[in-house]
Amino acid sequence: MNPEEILKGILEGDMRSLAKGITLIEGTTPDQKKKAQFLLANCIKINKPSTRIGISGSPGVGKSTLIEILGCKLIDSGFRVAVLAIDPSSQITGGSILGDRTRMERLSTEKNAFIRPSPSKTALGGVSPRTRETLQLCEAAGFDYTIVETVGVGQSETLVASMTDIFLMLQQPGAGDELQGIKKGILELADIIAITKWDGDSKQKAEIAQSQHVNALQLVKSHEKWQVPVLLCSSTEKKGIQQIIDKVNLFISTNKKNNEFISKRRSQNSKWFKEELNHQIMDKILSISGSEKSIKTALDQVIKQEIPARTAVNEIIDDIFNIQLK
Ligand SMILES: Nc1nc2c(ncn2[C@@H]2O[C@H](COP(=O)(O)OP(=O)(O)OP(=O)(O)O)[C@@H](O)[C@H]2O)c(=O)[nH]1
Ligand SMILES: [Mg+2]
Numbered sequence: 126m127n128p129e130e131i132l133k134g135i136l137e138g139d140m141r142s143l144a145k146g147i148t149l150i151e152g153t154t155p156d157q158k159k160k161a162q163f164l165l166a167n168c169i170k171i172n173k174p175s176t177r178i179g180i181s182g183s184p185g186v187g188k189s190t191l192i193e194i195l196g197c198k199l200i201d202s203g204f205r206v207a208v209l210a211i212d213p214s215s216q217i218t219g220g221s222i223l224g225d226r227t228r229m230e231r232l233s234t235e236k237n238a239f240i241r242p243s244p245s246k247t248a249l250g251g252v253s254p255r256t257r258e259t260l261q262l263c264e265a266a267g268f269d270y271t272i273v274e275t276v277g278v279g280q281s282e283t284l285v286a287s288m289t290d291i292f293l294m295l296q297q298p299g300a301g302d303e304l305q306g307i308k309k310g311i312l313e314l315a316d317i318i319a320i321t322k323w324d325g326d327s328k329q330k331a332e333i334a335q336s337q338h339v340n341a342l343q344l345v346k347s348h349e350k351w352q353v354p355v356l357l358c359s360s361t362e363k364k365g366i367q368q369i370i371d372k373v374n375l376f377i378s379t380n381k382k383n384n385e386f387i388s389k390r391r392s393q394n395s396k397w398f399k400e401e402l403n404h405q406i407m408d409k410i411l412s413i414s415g416s417e418k419s420i421k422t423a424l425d426q427v428i429k430q431e432i433p434a435r436t437a438v439n440e441i442i443d444d445i446f447n448i449q450l451k
Contacts, residue, residue, distance in 0.1 A: 126145055128164060130142070132167050143239060146164050150258045150259060151259075164262065168264070173267060175268045176269065176291070176373065177260060177290045178292075179286055180273065181281065182295030194360045200232075204270055206271075209263075256273060260273070260288060287393055290390070297320075297322065313346065316376055350379075
């Protein structure tokens with residue numbers, strides 16, 4: 126398929142074309158990059174914002190299982206749902222999506238759902254640097270909800286929150302990590318907190334965790350206009366799911382009314398531009414022969430405190446400009 130055909134397919138909502146488009150976006154060859162830019166430039170003009178939901182939480186908290194239930198519920202209501210799932214094991218094994226596919230058994234067979242694992246090789250904590258662009262393509266393909274699942278490690282929550290309209294943080298009952306959440310500044314990022322596994326033996330623990338989180342939230346400076354709800358849910362018993370959807374929709378409609386939605390997206394675009402600028406400058410620098418070695422040498426010297434970082438970078442930049450001007 127040529128890029129024009131892929132674009133046509135994406136705009137018609139064809140999943141195969143979308144998958145091909147995402148492969149181009151993740152591609153690293155000059156040809157793939159060129160085609161990806163063509164797709165993005167055209168897709169960005171389609172202004173059909175989906176509701177972008179970031180979902181994060183510790184490994185095993187129940188993210189994928191919840192997405193399966195949430196996703197199916199949305200599809201049953203007539204919506205189209207895209208899930209960009211990041212399999213945490215891919216950081217070690219190099220990309221097995223088995224876990225997520227089995228957790229999203231029904232969703233992965235739904236014709237109105239699209240599930241895509243992202244390679245997390247180069248990413249901080251598992252969010253591919255191209256996830257933002259993938260979201261853009263999914264929106265052009267007409268999805269109503271786009272969900273990004275990431276495991277809560279490192280900087281991944283901050284990254285996901287910086288590319289979605291609403292950030293849903295999942296907490297395990299009895300994990301005792303609500304204070305850790307504050308320490309990491311993660312609670313400040315959350316627009317909704319949901320305590321998972323509100324069933325069986327963990328039902329009571331979940332309720333305790335709920336009140337702990339309500340208390341913990343009082344110590345956190347978060348939204349001025351939005352009271353972060355702490356919800357209870359069970360994916361196995363399908364309880365509390367509609368409440369999550371209702372809060373997501375309420376948050377989005379409130380933000381749309383007071384222009385928060387658009388201003389948040391604009392500031393995310395600005396961040397995106399700066400990231401891309403850094404990214405491409407770095408790529409350009411590394412493409413100059415010998416630069417990788419001199420950067421490494423300079424980095425070693427900085428680490429050992431032999432030269433200041435400022436001087437090291439200054440010398441590298443001077444060298445590069447000299448090479449360029451010759
Ligand atoms: N009791 C109970 N168990 C659940 C629930 N949701 C998920 N689980 C179980 O918790 C385990 C982890 O679920 P996942 O959905 O894979 O969790 P995850 O957060 O996506 O995990 P990673 O992607 O590995 O970080 C599985 O054994 C699920 O069956 C729930 O609502 N209640
Ligand atoms: Mg998962």
